[in-house]
Structure formats: C-alpha cells, structure tokens
Amino acid sequence: MGEIEREGVLSREKVEEEEEAEASVEIWKYIFGFVEMAVVKCAIELGIAEAIEKHGRAMTVSEISSALGCDPALLKRIMRFLAHRKIFKAVTMGGSNGYTQTPLSRRLMKEGQQSMAALLLLESTPIMLAPWHSLSARVMANGRPSFQNTHGEDVWRYAAANLDHSNLINEAMACDAKLVMPVIIENCNEEFRGLKSVVDVGGGNGTAMRILHQALPSIRAINFDLPHVIAQAPHSDGLEHGAGDMFQSVPKADAAFLMWVLHDWSDEECIEILKKCREAISKENGKVMIVEAVIEEGEEGKVKALEDVGLMLDMVMMAHTNFGKERTLKEWEYVIKMAGFSSYTVKPIPAVQSVILAFY
DSSP, X not given: OOHHHHHHHHHHHHXXXXXXXXXXXXXXXXXXXXXXXXXXXXXXXXXHHHHHHHHTSOEEHHHHHHHHTOOHHHHHHHHHHHHHTTSSEEEEEXXXXXXXXXXXHHTTSSSSTTOOHHHHHHHTSHHHHGGGGGHHHHHSTTOOOHHHHXXXXXXHHHHHHOHHHHHHXXXXXXXXXXXXXXXXXXXXXXXXXXOSEEEEETOTTSHHHHHHHHHOTTXXXXXXXXXXXXXXXXXXXXXXXXXXXXXXXXOOOSEEEEESOGGGSOHHHHHHHHXXXXXXXOTTTOXXXXXXOBOOTTOTTSOGGGHHHHHHHHHHHHHHSSSOOOBOHHHHHHHHHHTTOSEEEEEEOSSSOEEEEEEO
16 A cells, blocks of 8 residues: 555545544434524523513523522523523622623513523424424325324414413514514615505515604505404504405505515415515516525525524424425425516525515
C-alpha cells in the first residue's frame, strides 16, 4: 500500500470515528426529543417569563417560586434545563443563582407582539400530538390521514365541533400573524400600493387584517372564514368580517390574501380555492397574495436557519391534514397556473414564509 493510499484509508477511518462519536450523542436528541416541548410548555403554563418581566430584573429561584407558588427544588431543575438551552439567562446575584429574560423567553409570554406561546400550546395538546403516533401508518400505501385516523374526522370538522380547539387554532395563527404581518407590510409597500380592498381568505380571528388596516387605513380590510370561526372573532374598528366557505365563493376585493391556508390542502383543493379567489378579484389590477413557505435549497434571500422550519412544517402537514404539504417553487407554479393565473412572482421576506403574488 502506497503512502498516499495509506493516508486516504486513515483519513476515512478518522471520518468514520468522528461520525460514530457524533451519532452516539445525536441519538439521545431523538430519544428524548419530546422533553424540550414539554418543559417549555411547563414554563408557559407556570408563567415564568411573565413573573421575571413583571419583576423588572433578575430573580432567584426562591423569588420565582414564591411569586408563582412553585416547589423551589423542582423549579430549580426546570430553570437549570431552560438556562442550559439559553431560553433564560443564568446570572449571579450576591452569591445566589438568578435568571433574567432573553429574546427567546419573551416569546414564551402569553401576551406581547413577539409571543409564540399560543402556537406551542396548540401543537403540544394531546389532540395535536396523538396523530403523530400513526405517522408510519399514514406513509404506507393506501394509509389513512393521521388526524382523521386518530380522531375520526379531519382537523377542520373536529374544530367546528369543538370550539375550544377551534379557538386554540385561531389564537395560534394570530400569534404568527402578529409577527409576520408587520414584516410583510414593511417589505411589500409596492404590492399594497393602489389597493382599495383586501380580503383575507381563511383569516381566523382577523388579526392579520386588523394589523393591515392599522398600518394602511385607506385599505378596506375584510376577514373571511367559516361561520363558526367568524362567530368567535372579536370586532374591531375598520375591520369587516364575512362568513362563508372558500370552496364556494370569496368576497369581492382588489386582492385576496391567503396566509398559512393553501398548505393545508391538496393540489386539487388549492386549485379550487385559487379559482374562487381569481373570480373575486378585479380583472384589471387584481392579485392574490399567498404567504407560505417555499421549499427550495439555497433559496436566495432566505435566512438559511429558517429552511429547516419549512421541512418541519411539511411533516406537520402530513400529521395534521389529509393531503396538505409545503411546496417547492415548481409545485407552487403548478397550482397557480392550473388555477388560471397568467403570471406570478415570489418575494422573499425575513420570515419562514415568502410572499407569492399571482396575477389575473
């Protein structure tokens, strides 16, 4: 064996050793992957972030436990876990350990512009966790949708019959809208210019259109969803609510807006929804604004760390919807063109989603 060949063998052996060492650590992340969600849910339910925020400075475990009525020994272990993952920041307070807020912990507060608590509380409910246990059965040939197999009906019929769960869904979507809508408005000034009316198709409790109208009051903002959703939606000055079925018709407007809606449905269903949106908008200058993830490796303009979120969401669609999925650019082009639109553009924004504009 020559010197170069021997070095190649040793190099491969070293790589294999490193891979084995990495695998011996990584496997534990998958064995106990549920732990992070469960402990973060615990922190939200206890209100740890709110307690520290209200206090206005770092708090010891003793102070947090007194404020929340917790067992200090158990809370100490919870805080150690969360600080290790940099959710809270550990600091020294006169010889004692204390904890302060971080940008991440503030997202665990139930209220606030950046709160994502409602989305985590939804995804961690037994209702949403149960379908994951039948994911392998779903993937088999002729497998039944996981949510329907678990609960006897799809997620939308289940929500219509269980208003508490429906409200959880709408609160979760609202917390995402609070984060993303200001980003969309800031990055899409040109796209909103000249619009007199926008209808949010599947807009839940109306958060997205409320934010749009507050930022651009000249636009008539219409929130459109199923009757049981609209019945629970809060009223707000300048916001119109409309009840109906997007598979039947969509209210007339200059633009139809769909955020986190089309990924819930099959290609055929997406095409039907988009056709109804096309019928609702103006032939002259109408447009449909689709706010969804675009699954593309190395997508220009995207924050690379967010690409993995799109792939995780694709698995969520597999577990929670009948035929929903996150789509590649080619898959988006297919449903848009099949719905009869003449052209489209894609505008990346600093979020998981991109803004896809389909033109009459």
